[in-house]
Amino acid sequence: MNRSFYLISGLLTWAATCCAQTIDIKPNDTRLHYNGRVDVKADSTMLSWSGNGFDISFEGSELKAMLKDETGSNTYNVVIDGAISNKLLIGQYKSWYTLAEGLPVGKHTLQLFKLTEWGMGRSWFYGLSTGAQTRVLAAPAPRKHKVEFYGNSITCGYAILDTAGKDRGTAQFEDNWQSYAAITARHFNADYSCIARSGIGVLISWFPLIMPEMYDRLDATDPNSHWDFKKYTPDLVVINLFQNDSWLVKQPENPQFKARFGTQAPTAEKIIEAYEVFVKNIRKQYPKAHIICALGSMDATRPGSVWPGYVEKAVARSKDPNISTLMFPYKNTPGHPSASEQIAMAEQLIAHVAKKMKW
Numbered sequence: 001m002n003r004s005f006y007l008i009s010g011l012l013t014w015a016a017t018c019c020a021q022t023i024d025i026k027p028n029d030t031r032l033h034y035n036g037r038v039d040v041k042a043d044s045t046m047l048s049w050s051g052n053g054f055d056i057s058f059e060g061s062e063l064k065a066m067l068k069d070e071t072g073s074n075t076y077n078v079v080i081d082g083a084i085s086n087k088l089l090i091g092q093y094k095s096w097y098t099l100a101e102g103l104p105v106g107k108h109t110l111q112l113f114k115l116t117e118w119g120m121g122r123s124w125f126y127g128l129s130t131g132a133q134t135r136v137l138a139a140p141a142p143r144k145h146k147v148e149f150y151g152n153s154i155t156c157g158y159a160i161l162d163t164a165g166k167d168r169g170t171a172q173f174e175d176n177w178q179s180y181a182a183i184t185a186r187h188f189n190a191d192y193s194c195i196a197r198s199g200i201g202v203l204i205s206w207f208p209l210i211m212p213e214m215y216d217r218l219d220a221t222d223p224n225s226h227w228d229f230k231k232y233t234p235d236l237v238v239i240n241l242f243q244n245d246s247w248l249v250k251q252p253e254n255p256q257f258k259a260r261f262g263t264q265a266p267t268a269e270k271i272i273e274a275y276e277v278f279v280k281n282i283r284k285q286y287p288k289a290h291i292i293c294a295l296g297s298m299d300a301t302r303p304g305s306v307w308p309g310y311v312e313k314a315v316a317r318s319k320d321p322n323i324s325t326l327m328f329p330y331k332n333t334p335g336h337p338s339a340s341e342q343i344a345m346a347e348q349l350i351a352h353v354a355k356k357m358k359w
Contacts, residue, residue, distance in 0.1 A: 021064055021096050023127035025056075025136055032056055033139045035113070036193045037227055039218055048122040048219060050156050050176035050194040053112035060134025061103040063110060068094045071121035073171040079111040084177075087115075090123050099128075109140060113177055117156045118220045119197055120171045145190035145359065148234040148289075149181040150215060150282070153198035154298065154345075155240055157182075159336045167335030169198060180337075180345035181238065187350050188359050193232055201245040203274045204260045211241060212278050216285075229285040236357060237282055238349070240294040240328075245271070246307050268310065276314040283320065290356055291320075296328025297337055297345055303330065326352050 025031065027045040033055040039046040047053060053076065056063075069090035078086040078099050088097050100110055114123070130136060149155050153169070157179035162168045176182055176194060185192035195215055199206035219225035249265045251257050257265075266274075275293075282291060293311050300307040308327045315323050328345050331337060337345065353359060 021066070021129035023066065024130045025128035027125055027127055029136075031136050031139050033142075035111075035191060037195070037218055037232070039225075043126065045125045046122055046219065047114055047125060048118040048221075050114060050117045050179075050196055051182060051192050052114040052123075054125070055109060055111045055140045056128070057107065057109050057137040057140050058130070058134055059107050059137065060131065061101060061105070062098075062131035062134050063100040064096045064098050064129040064131075065112065066094055066096055066126040066129070067123060068092065068126070069121060069123045071171075073116070073120050074123050075115045075171060075174075076123075077111075077113040077115060077177050079113060081108055094126060096129065107137065115157070115175050115177055116171045117174065117176070117197055119199075120174070122219070122221075143189050143191045145188050145236065146193075146232065146234040147185050147188070147190045147236045147238065148193040148232070148286075149196060149238045149240070150211060151181065151194070151196040151238075151240040152200050152243055153196075154243065154296075154337055155179055155181050155194065155196040156198050157342070158198050160339050160342065162335075165335065178339050178342055180342045180349060183343065183346035184238075184349050184353065187346070188353065190236075191232075191234075193234065199244055200241070201243075201248065202241050202278055203245050203266060203271065204248045204256050205244055206248070206256065208256065208259065210260075212274075212281065215278075215281070234286060234289050236292070236353060237286060237289050238292045238294055239279065239282070240296070241278075242275070242295055242307050242311065243298050243300045246300040246305070268306070272310050272314050272317075275310060276317055279314060279318060279323065283318075283323075289322075291323045292326050292349075292352065292356070293323060294326040294328065294349070297331045297341060299330060301327050301330045302332070305330075324352070324356055 028042050036049050036052045067090050072092040076088045077084050157176040158169050159167045159173050160175045160178050162173040200211050214220050217225050218227040293315050331341050
């Protein structure tokens with residue numbers, strides 16, 4: 001048999017699988033509770049940021065979702081009744097994915113949670129098929145709190161799954177669920193929004209985009225896509241940036257250094273000013289939120305580093321009593337934080353939040 005036969009046969013099999021189910025719950029159904037910044041339309045919901053996904057409550061044993069991915073590399077946790085039941089790798093064609101099957105009789109909650117960052121591409125959710133014995137219930141009750149994180153690879157959960165110690169940053173090794181940010185949100189039973197990208201900085205990144213240029217986007221890849229901040233008002237905002245700046249301001253031959261600074265690295269004053277302006281922009285969007293300006297746990301907080309001082313000076317200038325600082329100690333191990341190091345960060349952040357927020 002020739003290659004064309006296998007190709008046609010494969011497409012027919014995909015078409016039969018794709019069309020065998022019917023969409024019973026559309027993407028804009030009010031019984032879906034979305035997490036993070038998502039673009040909800042009647043026919044599809046775009047999922048791009050780390051932690052994007054939805055919660056749903058139902059009675060029954062079976063639930064399937066129609067999904068498609070831009071790159072075929074994004075992964076998702078399926079969390080049923082609070083426990084991870086499956087991990088999905090989404091392909092580049094519209095397909096049905098089993099979220100739940102064979103569950104015991106009774107009520108269940110399910111969460112779909114994006115493990116990978118927007119740099120890995122976007123996904124689209126087209127709806128749910130419930131099966132004859134499944135009944136979708138009202139949307140889950142709102143969580144007790146709302147939190148939002150602005151960060152880089154540390155917050156994304158870069159290379160957490162690379163237990164070989166090679167610090168590889170491809171999609172298969174990233175897991176935002178195990179990041180200090182997501183752990184903290186779950187600890188406080190908080191809705192979770194994660195605005196993060198590996199390699200990003202405040203003044204300079206490893207690519208031609210910095211956080212102040214994209215923090216207010218719905219689709220981070222589209223400069224014309226604007227997020228409506230009224231749709232989500234966090235009680236707590238955590239900023240953990242400057243790790244990439246701390247490296248790149250010392251690399252005058254880097255193309256991004258040349259594009260941002262020319263031949264002269266920014267002064268300490270310029271660095272502090274840039275951070276101060278970014279925090280002020282966050283404050284404008286969330287007048288009542290407590291903001292934690294954090295840093296670490298990589299070498300930006302190593303002993304003798306000037307970068308914690310930059311953060312502290314910027315915060316002191318704000319004279320805002322509802323902004324605090326938190327420095328994660330230098331982990332002094334190779335690469336990005338491991339799963340255990342992320343847990344240690346979460347424990348420190350949880351203690352800080354409990355003290356400041358009385359949660």
